[in-house]
Amino acid sequence: MTDLSSYPALSKLLGRVASLWPEHQDYIDRSFADRNANVMAVSERVASCALRLADHMEGGLDGLCADYRFLCEQIVLPEEMHFRRNNRYRLSSFADAQRECYDNAPFMGRYMNGLLISNVIWNNHAHAITHYVNAYLPGQRVGYDLLELGPGHGLFVYFAASNPNAGSVSGWDISPTSIRHTRAALETLGVDKPVQLERQNLFEAPDDDRRFDAIVMSEILEHLEDPVAALKAAKARLRPGGTIWVNVPANSPAPDHIFLVQSPEHACELVQAAGLEVAASEAFPMTGATLEKARKRQLAISCVVVARNPA
Amino acid sequence: MSRAETLSKVQTLLRDTLDDDSIVLTDATTANDVAEWDSTNHVRLMIAIEAAFGVRFETDEITAPKSVGELVTLIESKRK
Numbered sequence: 399m400t401d402l403s404s405y406p407a408l409s410k411l412l413g414r415v416a417s418l419w420p421e422h423q424d425y426i427d428r429s430f431a432d433r434n435a436n437v438m439a440v441s442e443r444v445a446s447c448a449l450r451l452a453d454h455m456e457g458g459l460d461g462l463c464a465d466y467r468f469l470c471e472q473i474v475l476p477e478e479m480h481f482r483r484n485n486r487y488r489l490s491s492f493a494d495a496q497r498e499c500y501d502n503a504p505f506m507g508r509y510m511n512g513l514l515i516s517n518v519i520w521n522n523h524a525h526a527i528t529h530y531v532n533a534y535l536p537g538q539r540v541g542y543d544l545l546e547l548g549p550g551h552g553l554f555v556y557f558a559a560s561n562p563n564a565g566s567v568s569g570w571d572i573s574p575t576s577i578r579h580t581r582a583a584l585e586t587l588g589v590d591k592p593v594q595l596e597r598q599n600l601f602e603a604p605d606d607d608r609r610f611d612a613i614v615m616s617e618i619l620e621h622l623e624d625p626v627a628a629l630k631a632a633k634a635r636l637r638p639g640g641t642i643w644v645n646v647p648a649n650s651p652a653p654d655h656i657f658l659v660q661s662p663e664h665a666c667e668l669v670q671a672a673g674l675e676v677a678a679s680e681a682f683p684m685t686g687a688t689l690e691k692a693r694k695r696q697l698a699i700s701c702v703v704v705a706r707n708p709a
Numbered sequence: 710m711s712r713a714e715t716l717s718k719v720q721t722l723l724r725d726t727l728d729d730d731s732i733v734l735t736d737a738t739t740a741n742d743v744a745e746w747d748s749t750n751h752v753r754l755m756i757a758i759e760a761a762f763g764v765r766f767e768t769d770e771i772t773a774p775k776s777v778g779e780l781v782t783l784i785e786s787k788r789k
Binding site: 424425428470471475476478479482483684685686687691695697698 | 728741745747748749750752753755756759766768771772
């Protein structure tokens with residue numbers, strides 16, 4: 399079992415998950431077996447956020463843990479079966495995903511809560527958010543202006559606004575429910591700088607002069623029918639030399655994933671097709687798999703791409 | 710197909726799934742006894758079993774067997 403004595407938030411969160419779901423202990427142990435100190439430090443911060451958010455949830459920490467189990471057993475498992483049988487995601491249109499998922503508020507609430515915990519426990523998620531906190535944000539200029547598209551649980555804008563170099567931090571989402579969710583999360587977590595949250599459709603946003611040094615698209619592209627079009631629209635919002643941080647999972651079935659990214663190379667190709675220059679890319683395999691085995695077995699890989707606007 | 714033959718075929722499928730020819734299964738073996746037999750690889754195994762035995766599992770049947778013996782029993786029940 400992983401020694402978590404130096405990580406009080408992780409110790410409390412993982413202890414509660416394992417207490418309520420003892421069969422998951424082996425998975426947790428495997429997921430934390432090889433994490434270095436940098437990843438552990440970020441996971442501790444994310445766990446601390448999750449615990450604070452849980453304090454303001456109706457079901458508290460136990461409800462949050464139950465939602466994580468619901469995500470693993472009731473949401474992901476059936477989709478994983480479909481993906482393995484058919485080699486494709488079950489849905490392929492945004493309208494279907496909206497009907498099945500986005501319009502179902504109680505379902506989405508549990509889904510989002512489960513994903514919050516996945517950022518701590520799932521190895522690929524934990525490494526991706528560590529890359530964002532430890533590599534991407536520190537590389538930004540002093541006074542940077544950052545926009546996240548689809549801020550969801552709020553962790554990425556929270557970390558951006560907590561960074562001392564931040565100038566302004568914004569979040570756009572098409573869903574008023576999601577905006578309310580993000581705003582409530584940020585109020586609970588508390589941020590040093592205000593985060594401008596707007597109901598905004600990237601494709602229909604007013605053609606004003608707002609441009610950003612950094613744009614974050616974490617787990618967005620797989621929800622879209624035409625991810626390249628979205629990347630092109632994001633590129634139009636970047637300053638010359640500005641960068642986009644893309645995190646997209648390959649081979650990761652979920653009820654609202656409609657675009658199948660097949661490999662880290664595929665993720666880079668999408669970004670390049672939008673006219674962006676890839677500056678760096680990382681591939682983080684799912685818990686229990688090496689990158690080599692994840693590629694061979696078509697297992698989930700979080701593909702992180704940092705790309706520059708050359709215009 | 711006898712129960713022993715079903716067990717042997719499951720063993721072959723698991724070896725293929727995990728790329729490990731050293732795996733030896735008995736009725737008492739559980740996923741925790743085999744390195745890499747995690748939830749995702751379990752789904753891969755069950756889908757391979759579906760194809761090899763010509764059966765189809767419901768979602769709740771995927772995680773129901775708690776041992777190889779229970780898995781073999783499930784397969785035999787589906788083939789009747």
